[in-house]
Amino acid sequence: MESHIVSDEVLVNGVKTSLTLSTDGILRWFDRGELLRRLFVEKEVLGFSTAGHLLTIRALIKTGGDGFVCSGRESLVRKSFVFESVSDDSLRKLCEKIGGYIDSLGRPKKLFMFVNPYGGKKSATKIFTSHVKPILEDANIEYTIQETKYQLHAKEVSRSLDLTKYDGIVCVSGDGILVEVVNGLLEREDWDAALKTPLGVIPAGTGNGMIKSLLDSVGEPCTPTHAVLAAIRGHKRSLDVATIWQGETIFYSVLMLAWGLISDIDIESEKYRWMGSARLDFYALQRILRLRKYNGSIRFVPAPGFEDVGEATDSCVDSIEPLKPRKHGYQGPKVDFKSLNWRKLNGPFVSVWLHNVPWGAENTMAAPDAKFEDGYLDLIVMRQCPKLALISLMSKLNDGGHVKSPYVLYIKVKAVILEPGTRTGESTKEGIIDSDGEVLARGKGTYKSNLKSLMVYDKLQLAVDQGLATLFTPV
Numbered sequence: 001m002e003s004h005i006v007s008d009e010v011l012v013n014g015v016k017t018s019l020t021l022s023t024d025g026i027l028r029w030f031d032r033g034e035l036l037r038r039l040f041v042e043k044e045v046l047g048f049s050t051a052g053h054l055l056t057i058r059a060l061i062k063t064g065g066d067g068f069v070c071s072g073r074e075s076l077v078r079k080s081f082v083f084e085s086v087s088d089d090s091l092r093k094l095c096e097k098i099g100g101y102i103d104s105l106g107r108p109k110k111l112f113m114f115v116n117p118y119g120g121k122k123s124a125t126k127i128f129t130s131h132v133k134p135i136l137e138d139a140n141i142e143y144t145i146q147e148t149k150y151q152l153h154a155k156e157v158s159r160s161l162d163l164t165k166y167d168g169i170v171c172v173s174g175d176g177i178l179v180e181v182v183n184g185l186l187e188r189e190d191w192d193a194a195l196k197t198p199l200g201v202i203p204a205g206t207g208n209g210m211i212k213s214l215l216d217s218v219g220e221p222c223t224p225t226h227a228v229l230a231a232i233r234g235h236k237r238s239l240d241v242a243t244i245w246q247g248e249t250i251f252y253s254v255l256m257l258a259w260g261l262i263s264d265i266d267i268e269s270e271k272y273r274w275m276g277s278a279r280l281d282f283y284a285l286q287r288i289l290r291l292r293k294y295n296g297s298i299r300f301v302p303a304p305g306f307e308d309v310g311e312a313t314d315s316c317v318d319s320i321e322p323l324k325p326r327k328h329g330y331q332g333p334k335v336d337f338k339s340l341n342w343r344k345l346n347g348p349f350v351s352v353w354l355h356n357v358p359w360g361a362e363n364t365m366a367a368p369d370a371k372f373e374d375g376y377l378d379l380i381v382m383r384q385c386p387k388l389a390l391i392s393l394m395s396k397l398n399d400g401g402h403v404k405s406p407y408v409l410y411i412k413v414k415a416v417i418l419e420p421g422t423r424t425g426e427s428t429k430e431g432i433i434d435s436d437g438e439v440l441a442r443g444k445g446t447y448k449s450n451l452k453s454l455m456v457y458d459k460l461q462l463a464v465d466q467g468l469a470t471l472f473t474p475v
Protein backbone atom coordinates (compact mmCIF):
# COMPACT_ATOMS: atom_id res chain seq x y z
CA MET A 1 0.00 0.00 0.00
CA GLU A 2 1.41 3.40 -1.05
CA SER A 3 1.53 6.03 1.66
CA HIS A 4 -0.36 9.25 1.19
CA ILE A 5 1.04 12.68 0.53
CA VAL A 6 -2.42 14.00 1.23
CA SER A 7 -5.83 12.46 1.68
CA ASP A 8 -9.00 14.39 2.43
CA GLU A 9 -12.74 14.45 2.07
CA VAL A 10 -14.18 16.43 -0.84
CA LEU A 11 -17.50 16.58 -2.67
CA VAL A 12 -17.81 15.46 -6.28
CA ASN A 13 -21.17 16.50 -7.73
CA GLY A 14 -22.39 16.87 -4.16
CA VAL A 15 -21.36 13.35 -3.21
CA LYS A 16 -18.84 12.80 -0.41
CA THR A 17 -15.64 11.35 -1.82
CA SER A 18 -12.15 10.88 -0.56
CA LEU A 19 -9.36 12.44 -2.65
CA THR A 20 -5.87 11.04 -2.24
CA LEU A 21 -2.44 11.81 -3.63
CA SER A 22 -0.05 8.99 -2.88
CA THR A 23 3.74 8.92 -2.99
CA ASP A 24 3.64 7.02 -6.29
CA GLY A 25 2.25 10.23 -7.83
CA ILE A 26 -1.28 8.95 -8.43
CA LEU A 27 -4.30 11.06 -7.60
CA ARG A 28 -7.25 8.82 -6.75
CA TRP A 29 -10.77 9.48 -5.65
CA PHE A 30 -13.10 7.00 -4.06
CA ASP A 31 -16.76 6.62 -3.24
CA ARG A 32 -17.39 4.38 -0.22
CA GLY A 33 -14.04 2.70 -0.70
CA GLU A 34 -14.58 2.11 -4.41
CA LEU A 35 -12.11 3.71 -6.82
CA LEU A 36 -13.89 6.23 -9.04
CA ARG A 37 -10.93 7.44 -11.03
CA ARG A 38 -7.20 7.86 -10.95
CA LEU A 39 -4.85 10.32 -12.61
CA PHE A 40 -1.11 9.92 -12.99
CA VAL A 41 0.05 13.39 -12.00
CA GLU A 42 3.34 13.23 -13.88
CA LYS A 43 1.79 11.91 -17.08
CA GLU A 44 -1.66 13.43 -17.10
CA VAL A 45 -2.11 16.37 -14.76
CA LEU A 46 -1.31 19.79 -16.21
CA GLY A 47 -2.18 21.95 -13.22
CA PHE A 48 -4.99 23.16 -11.02
CA SER A 49 -6.84 26.28 -9.99
CA THR A 50 -9.20 27.29 -7.21
CA ALA A 51 -12.34 29.42 -7.02
CA GLY A 52 -14.08 29.70 -3.66
CA HIS A 53 -14.10 26.16 -2.25
CA LEU A 54 -13.74 24.58 -5.66
CA LEU A 55 -10.54 22.87 -6.71
CA THR A 56 -10.27 22.21 -10.44
CA ILE A 57 -7.64 19.75 -11.60
CA ARG A 58 -6.80 20.11 -15.28
CA ALA A 59 -5.51 17.11 -17.16
CA LEU A 60 -4.66 15.86 -20.61
CA ILE A 61 -6.15 12.43 -21.05
CA LYS A 62 -5.70 9.81 -23.74
CA THR A 63 -9.04 9.22 -25.41
CA GLY A 64 -10.37 5.70 -25.51
CA GLY A 65 -8.72 4.86 -22.23
CA ASP A 66 -8.37 5.87 -18.63
CA GLY A 67 -4.76 6.80 -18.98
CA PHE A 68 -3.42 3.28 -18.71
CA VAL A 69 -3.44 2.56 -22.43
CA CYS A 70 -0.13 2.98 -24.15
CA SER A 71 -0.90 2.43 -27.83
CA GLY A 72 0.72 4.97 -30.12
CA ARG A 73 -2.21 6.47 -32.02
CA GLU A 74 -4.83 7.76 -29.67
CA SER A 75 -5.25 11.46 -29.22
CA LEU A 76 -5.12 13.58 -26.11
CA VAL A 77 -8.01 15.64 -24.81
CA ARG A 78 -8.12 18.32 -22.13
CA LYS A 79 -10.34 17.45 -19.23
CA SER A 80 -11.17 19.17 -15.94
CA PHE A 81 -12.13 17.49 -12.69
CA VAL A 82 -13.87 19.64 -10.08
CA PHE A 83 -13.79 18.92 -6.35
CA GLU A 84 -15.54 20.91 -3.66
CA SER A 85 -13.49 21.08 -0.52
CA VAL A 86 -15.17 20.91 2.87
CA SER A 87 -13.21 23.75 4.48
CA ASP A 88 -10.63 26.48 3.78
CA ASP A 89 -8.11 24.44 5.68
CA SER A 90 -8.71 21.33 3.61
CA LEU A 91 -8.46 23.30 0.35
CA ARG A 92 -5.21 24.94 1.45
CA LYS A 93 -3.71 21.59 2.39
CA LEU A 94 -4.77 19.93 -0.88
CA CYS A 95 -3.36 22.82 -2.95
CA GLU A 96 -0.11 22.87 -1.01
CA LYS A 97 0.48 19.12 -1.37
CA ILE A 98 -0.65 18.71 -4.96
CA GLY A 99 1.21 21.91 -5.95
CA GLY A 100 4.31 20.73 -4.10
CA TYR A 101 4.23 17.43 -5.95
CA ILE A 102 3.89 19.12 -9.34
CA ASP A 103 6.73 21.52 -8.45
CA SER A 104 8.96 18.57 -7.62
CA LEU A 105 8.68 17.40 -11.23
CA GLY A 106 10.95 20.22 -12.45
CA ARG A 107 8.49 21.48 -15.04
CA PRO A 108 9.12 24.82 -16.74
CA LYS A 109 7.26 27.78 -15.27
CA LYS A 110 8.08 30.36 -17.89
CA LEU A 111 8.75 29.74 -21.58
CA PHE A 112 9.97 31.86 -24.45
CA MET A 113 8.07 30.91 -27.60
CA PHE A 114 8.99 31.53 -31.21
CA VAL A 115 6.09 31.32 -33.64
CA ASN A 116 6.98 31.27 -37.35
CA PRO A 117 3.84 32.34 -39.22
CA TYR A 118 5.55 31.56 -42.54
CA GLY A 119 6.72 27.99 -41.91
CA GLY A 120 5.09 24.95 -43.53
CA LYS A 121 1.42 25.50 -44.35
CA LYS A 122 1.54 28.91 -42.61
CA SER A 123 -0.49 27.51 -39.75
CA ALA A 124 1.83 28.10 -36.78
CA THR A 125 -0.27 30.93 -35.36
CA LYS A 126 -3.41 28.82 -35.52
CA ILE A 127 -1.60 25.84 -34.00
CA PHE A 128 -0.38 28.07 -31.19
CA THR A 129 -3.85 29.46 -30.48
CA SER A 130 -5.78 26.24 -30.66
CA HIS A 131 -3.30 23.61 -29.40
CA VAL A 132 -0.54 25.27 -27.43
CA LYS A 133 -2.05 28.21 -25.56
CA PRO A 134 -4.88 26.29 -23.83
CA ILE A 135 -2.46 23.67 -22.50
CA LEU A 136 0.03 26.26 -21.27
CA GLU A 137 -2.79 28.03 -19.47
CA ASP A 138 -4.05 24.79 -17.92
CA ALA A 139 -0.51 24.11 -16.74
CA ASN A 140 -0.14 27.64 -15.32
CA ILE A 141 2.92 28.22 -17.49
CA GLU A 142 3.70 31.83 -18.32
CA TYR A 143 5.01 32.55 -21.77
CA THR A 144 6.41 35.31 -23.93
CA ILE A 145 5.72 35.06 -27.65
CA GLN A 146 7.99 36.27 -30.40
CA GLU A 147 6.71 35.98 -33.94
CA THR A 148 9.61 35.57 -36.35
CA LYS A 149 9.56 38.50 -38.76
CA TYR A 150 12.31 37.48 -41.15
CA GLN A 151 14.89 34.81 -41.83
CA LEU A 152 17.47 34.55 -39.01
CA HIS A 153 15.27 36.62 -36.67
CA ALA A 154 15.11 33.69 -34.22
CA LYS A 155 18.91 33.40 -34.31
CA GLU A 156 19.30 37.10 -33.60
CA VAL A 157 16.88 37.02 -30.67
CA SER A 158 18.45 33.86 -29.20
CA ARG A 159 21.89 35.48 -29.31
CA SER A 160 20.89 38.18 -26.85
CA LEU A 161 17.83 36.85 -25.01
CA ASP A 162 17.94 37.18 -21.20
CA LEU A 163 17.83 33.46 -20.48
CA THR A 164 17.61 33.90 -16.72
CA LYS A 165 13.96 34.83 -17.26
CA TYR A 166 12.99 31.54 -18.92
CA ASP A 167 13.03 27.82 -18.21
CA GLY A 168 13.09 26.92 -21.89
CA ILE A 169 12.60 28.03 -25.48
CA VAL A 170 9.88 26.45 -27.59
CA CYS A 171 9.60 26.90 -31.37
CA VAL A 172 6.17 26.62 -32.98
CA SER A 173 7.71 25.98 -36.38
CA GLY A 174 9.59 23.45 -38.45
CA ASP A 175 13.19 22.47 -37.80
CA GLY A 176 14.48 25.70 -39.35
CA ILE A 177 13.74 27.88 -36.34
CA LEU A 178 15.18 25.33 -33.89
CA VAL A 179 18.41 25.33 -35.90
CA GLU A 180 18.48 29.14 -35.83
CA VAL A 181 18.04 29.09 -32.05
CA VAL A 182 20.91 26.62 -31.58
CA ASN A 183 23.13 28.72 -33.86
CA GLY A 184 22.21 31.87 -31.93
CA LEU A 185 22.91 30.29 -28.53
CA LEU A 186 26.31 29.01 -29.69
CA GLU A 187 27.39 32.52 -30.62
CA ARG A 188 26.79 33.89 -27.13
CA GLU A 189 29.57 34.65 -24.72
CA ASP A 190 27.76 32.46 -22.16
CA TRP A 191 27.16 29.71 -24.76
CA ASP A 192 28.02 26.93 -22.32
CA ALA A 193 25.29 27.88 -19.87
CA ALA A 194 22.94 28.98 -22.67
CA LEU A 195 23.06 25.54 -24.29
CA LYS A 196 21.64 24.05 -21.10
CA THR A 197 18.39 25.89 -21.79
CA PRO A 198 15.99 23.16 -22.88
CA LEU A 199 14.55 23.60 -26.38
CA GLY A 200 11.24 22.29 -27.67
CA VAL A 201 9.45 22.22 -31.01
CA ILE A 202 5.74 22.17 -31.77
CA PRO A 203 5.40 20.79 -35.32
CA ALA A 204 4.31 23.61 -37.64
CA GLY A 205 6.76 23.44 -40.54
CA THR A 206 7.43 21.35 -43.59
CA GLY A 207 10.22 19.44 -41.95
CA ASN A 208 9.46 18.45 -38.37
CA GLY A 209 12.20 15.85 -38.07
CA MET A 210 13.39 16.69 -34.57
CA ILE A 211 10.03 16.52 -32.81
CA LYS A 212 9.05 13.47 -34.89
CA SER A 213 12.26 11.77 -33.73
CA LEU A 214 11.56 12.64 -30.09
CA LEU A 215 7.93 11.55 -30.06
CA ASP A 216 8.47 8.46 -32.19
CA SER A 217 11.23 7.28 -29.85
CA VAL A 218 8.55 6.73 -27.19
CA GLY A 219 5.84 5.51 -29.58
CA GLU A 220 3.85 8.76 -29.54
CA PRO A 221 2.34 10.38 -32.64
CA CYS A 222 3.80 13.65 -33.93
CA THR A 223 0.94 16.01 -33.10
CA PRO A 224 1.07 19.53 -31.67
CA THR A 225 -0.64 18.36 -28.47
CA HIS A 226 1.84 15.54 -27.84
CA ALA A 227 4.64 17.98 -28.60
CA VAL A 228 3.40 20.56 -26.07
CA LEU A 229 3.11 17.86 -23.45
CA ALA A 230 6.67 16.76 -24.23
CA ALA A 231 7.84 20.34 -23.70
CA ILE A 232 6.14 20.93 -20.37
CA ARG A 233 6.50 17.69 -18.44
CA GLY A 234 9.96 18.64 -17.27
CA HIS A 235 12.02 15.89 -18.91
CA LYS A 236 15.22 16.83 -20.68
CA ARG A 237 17.83 15.13 -22.79
CA SER A 238 21.07 16.15 -24.46
CA LEU A 239 21.52 16.54 -28.18
CA ASP A 240 24.68 16.23 -30.26
CA VAL A 241 25.60 19.27 -32.32
CA ALA A 242 27.71 19.06 -35.48
CA THR A 243 30.00 21.96 -36.35
CA ILE A 244 30.39 22.38 -40.11
CA TRP A 245 33.12 24.73 -41.23
CA GLN A 246 34.82 26.02 -44.33
CA GLY A 247 37.51 28.62 -43.74
CA GLU A 248 36.02 31.23 -41.43
CA THR A 249 32.42 30.22 -42.09
CA ILE A 250 30.62 28.05 -39.55
CA PHE A 251 27.20 26.44 -39.39
CA TYR A 252 25.93 24.38 -36.50
CA SER A 253 23.70 21.48 -37.46
CA VAL A 254 21.43 19.39 -35.28
CA LEU A 255 19.61 17.39 -37.90
CA MET A 256 21.32 16.41 -41.12
CA LEU A 257 23.55 17.17 -44.07
CA ALA A 258 22.83 15.91 -47.57
CA TRP A 259 24.73 15.95 -50.85
CA GLY A 260 23.63 14.31 -54.08
CA LEU A 261 20.26 12.70 -54.69
CA ILE A 262 18.55 13.70 -51.44
CA SER A 263 19.56 17.37 -51.48
CA ASP A 264 18.79 17.61 -55.22
CA ILE A 265 15.28 16.31 -54.50
CA ASP A 266 14.78 18.51 -51.42
CA ILE A 267 16.04 21.72 -52.93
CA GLU A 268 15.32 21.50 -56.64
CA SER A 269 11.75 20.30 -56.08
CA GLU A 270 11.02 23.72 -54.52
CA LYS A 271 9.98 24.85 -58.00
CA TYR A 272 7.08 22.39 -57.82
CA ARG A 273 5.88 23.73 -54.45
CA TRP A 274 2.42 24.29 -55.94
CA MET A 275 2.01 20.50 -56.00
CA GLY A 276 2.07 20.33 -52.21
CA SER A 277 3.78 17.35 -50.62
CA ALA A 278 3.49 15.34 -53.89
CA ARG A 279 6.33 17.46 -55.24
CA LEU A 280 8.91 15.33 -53.47
CA ASP A 281 7.71 11.99 -54.91
CA PHE A 282 7.22 13.54 -58.32
CA TYR A 283 10.68 15.05 -58.45
CA ALA A 284 12.34 12.00 -56.82
CA LEU A 285 11.09 9.88 -59.70
CA GLN A 286 12.42 12.38 -62.23
CA ARG A 287 15.78 12.39 -60.52
CA ILE A 288 15.98 8.60 -60.37
CA LEU A 289 15.07 8.22 -64.05
CA ARG A 290 17.80 10.68 -64.93
CA LEU A 291 20.13 9.65 -62.18
CA ARG A 292 23.12 11.85 -61.43
CA LYS A 293 26.37 10.74 -59.88
CA TYR A 294 28.88 13.05 -58.30
CA ASN A 295 32.66 12.82 -58.27
CA GLY A 296 34.37 13.57 -55.01
CA SER A 297 35.41 11.92 -51.77
CA ILE A 298 34.45 11.60 -48.14
CA ARG A 299 37.03 11.18 -45.44
CA PHE A 300 35.70 10.25 -42.06
CA VAL A 301 36.58 9.15 -38.54
CA PRO A 302 34.56 5.99 -37.95
CA ALA A 303 32.85 5.13 -34.67
CA PRO A 304 34.05 1.97 -32.91
CA GLY A 305 32.90 -1.05 -34.87
CA PHE A 306 33.28 0.64 -38.25
CA GLU A 307 37.06 1.06 -38.31
CA ASP A 308 37.51 -1.10 -41.40
CA VAL A 309 35.06 0.72 -43.65
CA GLY A 310 36.66 2.49 -46.61
CA GLU A 311 40.40 2.69 -47.03
CA ALA A 312 43.10 4.10 -44.78
CA THR A 313 44.14 7.65 -45.62
CA ASP A 314 47.20 9.09 -43.97
CA SER A 315 47.53 11.95 -46.42
CA CYS A 316 44.33 13.38 -44.96
CA VAL A 317 46.04 14.56 -41.82
CA ASP A 318 47.88 17.37 -43.64
CA SER A 319 44.78 18.71 -45.31
CA ILE A 320 42.77 19.18 -42.10
CA GLU A 321 42.10 22.83 -41.43
CA PRO A 322 41.50 23.47 -37.76
CA LEU A 323 38.61 25.69 -36.82
CA LYS A 324 39.75 29.30 -36.61
CA PRO A 325 39.36 30.72 -33.10
CA ARG A 326 36.36 33.01 -32.76
CA LYS A 327 36.14 36.23 -30.76
CA HIS A 328 33.53 34.75 -28.51
CA GLY A 329 31.09 31.90 -28.40
CA TYR A 330 31.59 28.18 -28.82
CA GLN A 331 34.95 27.28 -30.35
CA GLY A 332 33.98 23.91 -31.82
CA PRO A 333 34.55 20.38 -30.53
CA LYS A 334 37.80 19.86 -28.67
CA VAL A 335 39.30 17.06 -30.72
CA ASP A 336 42.82 16.50 -31.96
CA PHE A 337 41.74 15.66 -35.50
CA LYS A 338 45.23 14.76 -36.61
CA SER A 339 45.51 11.92 -34.11
CA LEU A 340 42.31 10.22 -35.24
CA ASN A 341 41.90 7.21 -37.48
CA TRP A 342 40.78 8.68 -40.81
CA ARG A 343 39.27 6.50 -43.56
CA LYS A 344 38.24 7.38 -47.07
CA LEU A 345 35.54 6.59 -49.60
CA ASN A 346 35.94 7.73 -53.19
CA GLY A 347 33.10 8.63 -55.52
CA PRO A 348 31.26 8.72 -57.74
CA PHE A 349 28.35 8.95 -55.32
CA VAL A 350 24.61 8.87 -55.90
CA SER A 351 23.92 10.16 -52.43
CA VAL A 352 25.73 11.11 -49.23
CA TRP A 353 23.67 11.73 -46.15
CA LEU A 354 24.64 12.47 -42.56
CA HIS A 355 22.03 12.27 -39.85
CA ASN A 356 22.00 13.20 -36.18
CA VAL A 357 18.50 11.91 -35.30
CA PRO A 358 16.38 9.18 -36.91
CA TRP A 359 13.76 11.24 -38.71
CA GLY A 360 14.59 13.91 -41.31
CA ALA A 361 10.95 14.81 -41.80
CA GLU A 362 7.69 13.36 -40.52
CA ASN A 363 7.67 10.68 -43.25
CA THR A 364 11.41 10.11 -43.66
CA MET A 365 13.22 7.81 -41.28
CA ALA A 366 16.63 8.44 -42.72
CA ALA A 367 18.76 6.88 -40.01
CA PRO A 368 16.93 4.31 -37.88
CA ASP A 369 19.92 3.78 -35.55
CA ALA A 370 20.71 7.45 -34.96
CA LYS A 371 20.85 8.52 -31.31
CA PHE A 372 20.33 12.02 -29.96
CA GLU A 373 23.40 12.02 -27.76
CA ASP A 374 25.81 9.27 -28.80
CA GLY A 375 28.39 11.76 -30.08
CA TYR A 376 28.21 10.39 -33.64
CA LEU A 377 26.42 11.11 -36.89
CA ASP A 378 24.98 8.31 -38.98
CA LEU A 379 26.50 8.27 -42.47
CA ILE A 380 24.36 6.83 -45.24
CA VAL A 381 26.17 6.49 -48.56
CA MET A 382 25.02 5.17 -51.88
CA ARG A 383 27.56 4.88 -54.67
CA GLN A 384 25.66 2.94 -57.24
CA CYS A 385 22.26 1.35 -57.46
CA PRO A 386 20.09 0.05 -60.33
CA LYS A 387 17.15 2.39 -60.94
CA LEU A 388 14.44 -0.12 -60.05
CA ALA A 389 16.16 -0.99 -56.80
CA LEU A 390 16.51 2.72 -56.11
CA ILE A 391 12.79 3.33 -56.59
CA SER A 392 11.98 0.53 -54.15
CA LEU A 393 14.62 1.84 -51.77
CA MET A 394 13.14 5.34 -51.79
CA SER A 395 9.75 3.86 -50.93
CA LYS A 396 11.34 2.39 -47.78
CA LEU A 397 12.41 5.78 -46.49
CA ASN A 398 9.34 6.00 -44.30
CA ASP A 399 10.40 3.03 -42.17
CA GLY A 400 14.17 3.16 -42.42
CA GLY A 401 14.27 -0.08 -44.47
CA HIS A 402 16.63 1.45 -47.03
CA VAL A 403 19.67 1.11 -44.76
CA LYS A 404 19.47 -2.69 -45.09
CA SER A 405 19.92 -2.53 -48.86
CA PRO A 406 23.17 -4.01 -50.23
CA TYR A 407 23.55 -0.75 -52.19
CA VAL A 408 23.65 1.35 -49.04
CA LEU A 409 26.57 1.81 -46.68
CA TYR A 410 25.33 2.70 -43.21
CA ILE A 411 27.86 3.55 -40.48
CA LYS A 412 28.50 5.98 -37.62
CA VAL A 413 31.15 8.68 -37.79
CA LYS A 414 32.67 11.32 -35.53
CA ALA A 415 34.12 13.71 -38.10
CA VAL A 416 33.96 14.14 -41.86
CA ILE A 417 35.82 15.97 -44.61
CA LEU A 418 33.63 16.22 -47.66
CA GLU A 419 35.14 17.07 -51.03
CA PRO A 420 32.26 17.51 -53.45
CA GLY A 421 32.99 17.33 -57.15
CA THR A 422 31.27 17.67 -60.50
CA ARG A 423 28.60 15.40 -61.91
CA THR A 424 30.07 12.44 -63.76
CA GLY A 425 30.13 13.10 -67.49
CA GLU A 426 29.22 16.79 -66.98
CA SER A 427 32.26 18.72 -65.90
CA THR A 428 30.41 22.04 -65.89
CA LYS A 429 27.75 20.88 -63.44
CA GLU A 430 28.12 20.58 -59.71
CA GLY A 431 25.72 19.79 -56.88
CA ILE A 432 23.99 21.15 -53.80
CA ILE A 433 24.90 20.64 -50.16
CA ASP A 434 22.02 21.07 -47.81
CA SER A 435 22.06 21.06 -44.01
CA ASP A 436 18.98 21.24 -41.79
CA GLY A 437 16.91 22.70 -44.64
CA GLU A 438 19.53 25.38 -45.45
CA VAL A 439 21.36 25.38 -48.76
CA LEU A 440 24.91 25.41 -47.42
CA ALA A 441 26.57 25.37 -50.84
CA ARG A 442 25.33 25.52 -54.40
CA GLY A 443 27.71 24.49 -57.17
CA LYS A 444 27.98 25.61 -60.78
CA GLY A 445 25.16 24.71 -63.13
CA THR A 446 22.55 24.11 -60.43
CA TYR A 447 19.37 26.15 -60.07
CA LYS A 448 19.39 29.93 -60.27
CA SER A 449 18.91 31.96 -57.11
CA ASN A 450 19.57 35.49 -55.96
CA LEU A 451 20.34 34.24 -52.48
CA LYS A 452 23.97 33.75 -51.68
CA SER A 453 24.63 30.47 -49.91
CA LEU A 454 26.70 30.35 -46.74
CA MET A 455 29.58 28.28 -48.11
CA VAL A 456 31.09 27.51 -51.50
CA TYR A 457 30.81 24.15 -53.23
CA ASP A 458 34.20 22.96 -52.10
CA LYS A 459 35.83 21.06 -49.28
CA LEU A 460 34.01 21.35 -45.99
CA GLN A 461 34.69 19.83 -42.62
CA LEU A 462 32.41 18.59 -39.94
CA ALA A 463 32.78 17.26 -36.41
CA VAL A 464 30.29 16.26 -33.74
CA ASP A 465 30.23 17.45 -30.15
CA GLN A 466 28.42 15.07 -27.87
CA GLY A 467 25.33 16.24 -26.04
CA LEU A 468 26.04 19.94 -26.46
CA ALA A 469 22.43 21.18 -26.65
CA THR A 470 19.45 20.33 -24.47
CA LEU A 471 15.98 19.31 -25.56
CA PHE A 472 12.66 18.94 -23.80
CA THR A 473 11.69 15.30 -24.26
CA PRO A 474 8.49 13.33 -23.66
CA VAL A 475 10.07 10.97 -21.09
Ligand SMILES: Nc1ncnc2c1ncn2[C@@H]1O[C@H](COP(=O)(O)OP(=O)(O)OP(=O)(O)O)[C@@H](O)[C@H]1O
Pocket residue numbers: 116117118119120121148149150151152153172173174175176177178180204205206207208437
Ligand atom coordinates in the same frame (compact mmCIF):
# COMPACT_ATOMS: atom_id res chain seq x y z
N1 LIG B 1 8.51 36.20 -41.10
C1 LIG B 1 9.24 35.41 -41.89
N2 LIG B 1 9.28 35.59 -43.22
C2 LIG B 1 10.00 34.78 -44.01
N3 LIG B 1 10.74 33.76 -43.56
C3 LIG B 1 10.74 33.53 -42.26
C4 LIG B 1 9.98 34.33 -41.35
N4 LIG B 1 10.17 33.84 -40.11
C5 LIG B 1 11.02 32.81 -40.22
N5 LIG B 1 11.36 32.61 -41.51
C6 LIG B 1 12.20 31.53 -42.06
O1 LIG B 1 11.37 30.42 -42.35
C7 LIG B 1 12.19 29.27 -42.46
C8 LIG B 1 11.37 28.05 -42.16
O2 LIG B 1 11.21 27.86 -40.84
P1 LIG B 1 10.42 26.69 -40.12
O3 LIG B 1 11.36 26.08 -39.15
O4 LIG B 1 9.17 27.20 -39.49
O5 LIG B 1 9.94 25.68 -41.22
P2 LIG B 1 10.67 24.57 -42.04
O6 LIG B 1 9.88 23.34 -41.99
O7 LIG B 1 12.11 24.48 -41.59
O8 LIG B 1 10.66 25.15 -43.48
P3 LIG B 1 9.49 25.46 -44.49
O9 LIG B 1 9.56 26.93 -44.78
O10 LIG B 1 9.85 24.63 -45.69
O11 LIG B 1 8.22 25.05 -43.86
C9 LIG B 1 13.38 29.53 -41.56
O12 LIG B 1 14.55 29.39 -42.32
C10 LIG B 1 13.20 30.97 -41.11
O13 LIG B 1 14.41 31.69 -41.18
